[in-house]
Amino acid sequence: MKTNLLAMAAGGLFGTGLWLSQMADPTKVLAFLDIVGPWDPSLALVMGGALTAFGLTYAVSRRLKHPWLAATFQSPSRQGVDRPLLGGAVLFGIGWGLAGYCPGPALAALALNPREAAWFGLAFIAGSALMRRLR
Numbered sequence: 001m002k003t004n005l006l007a008m009a010a011g012g013l014f015g016t017g018l019w020l021s022q023m024a025d026p027t028k029v030l031a032f033l034d035i036v037g038p039w040d041p042s043l044a045l046v047m048g049g050a051l052t053a054f055g056l057t058y059a060v061s062r063r064l065k066h067p068w069l070a071a072t073f074q075s076p077s078r079q080g081v082d083r084p085l086l087g088g089a090v091l092f093g094i095g096w097g098l099a100g101y102c103p104g105p106a107l108a109a110l111a112l113n114p115r116e117a118a119w120f121g122l123a124f125i126a127g128s129a130l131m132r133r134l135r
Contacts, residue, residue, distance in 0.1 A: 003069045015108040021046040024108040026100025026116070033097050091127075099123075 022028040031040035109117035
C-alpha cells in the first residue's frame with residue numbers, strides 16, 4: 001500500500017512537472033525541435049533541469065545498498081549499444097518530431113488534450129505490440 005501511494009505521488013509529481021514545463025504541449029515541443037523554423041529554446045532549460053535532477057538522484061542512489069521500498073534496484077541487464085536500441089532510438093526521435101509527444105508527456109496530456117493524446121497512445125500501443133511480434 002505504501003509503495004503504491006508513493007508511486008502515485010511520484011507519477012503525479014512527474015505529470016505536474018511535465019504540465020508546468022509545457023512538455024505536454026506538442027506545439028511547444030515541436031517549436032523546440034524545429035531549429036530551422038521559429039525556434040523556441042525554452043525547453044532546453046527544462047531538459048537541463050531534468051538532467052540535473054537525474055544526476056543528483058543517481059549519485060544518491062549509487063550510495064544506497066537498496067531502494068527505500070524495494071529489496072534491489074531494477075537495472076537493465078543488457079549493456080552496450082546494439083541495432084534494436086539504435087533502431088528504437090531513431091523511431092522514437094522520428095515519432096517525437098512528427099507528433100510532439102513522447103510517452104510521459106502524452107500521458108500527462110490526456111488531461112489537457114485527450115483526443116490528440118489518445119491517438120498518440122493508441123499508436124504507441126500498436127507500435128509496441130508490433131515490435132513484440134517482430135522479435
